[in-house]
Amino acid sequence: MRFRTVVIAAVILALATSGGLAAYQISDQARAEAGQVMIDRTDELAVEPDIRQSLASDADHSPTAYDEDITVTYDGEEMTEGTDYEYFPESGEMEFLVDRSDPDEATIDYAYQIPENQVADDQLETLTEAYGDIMLVGVGLSIVVLLLFIGGFVARRMGVGSGPRVTGR
Numbered sequence: 001m002r003f004r005t006v007v008i009a010a011v012i013l014a015l016a017t018s019g020g021l022a023a024y025q026i027s028d029q030a031r032a033e034a035g036q037v038m039i040d041r042t043d044e045l046a047v048e049p050d051i052r053q054s055l056a057s058d059a060d061h062s063p064t065a066y067d068e069d070i071t072v073t074y075d076g077e078e079m080t081e082g083t084d085y086e087y088f089p090e091s092g093e094m095e096f097l098v099d100r101s102d103p104d105e106a107t108i109d110y111a112y113q114i115p116e117n118q119v120a121d122d123q124l125e126t127l128t129e130a131y132g133d134i135m136l137v138g139v140g141l142s143i144v145v146l147l148l149f150i151g152g153f154v155a156r157r158m159g160v161g162s163g164p165r166v167t168g169r
Contacts, residue, residue, distance in 0.1 A: 038111050039113075
């Protein structure tokens, strides 16, 4: 009878463990799929010559690379790279080369790349990481409980803890 109880408990714990590992794998895949590779942006920078300015990337992302091609427009006209401005894609910076009599802002259309495991939605990342961590804790507890069941079963079989009982009068 006790052996059957231990086997049933072991099967339940094995199912819980495999379910926990499957849930962790699913949450890990969800994080990877939620990532974006290329982000398109439109920003405005003041047209000030001889000052290197950084393109403003989204606060939720850490760009790893900027696209080689950008489009810069000023007062509705497209500016020319090398004549009107200089673009440095390795750092995501640009420098205006021409001085405008009425300094205004230029519109810059550009794109930058982020790592695949970096997600656009921080809430999704936090949720999936927390869910995966909870599942790992569940798996660990399942293993501990299973070992306690097995240890108790082995102790009973070996007669540990079973001695003459003393009864009170």
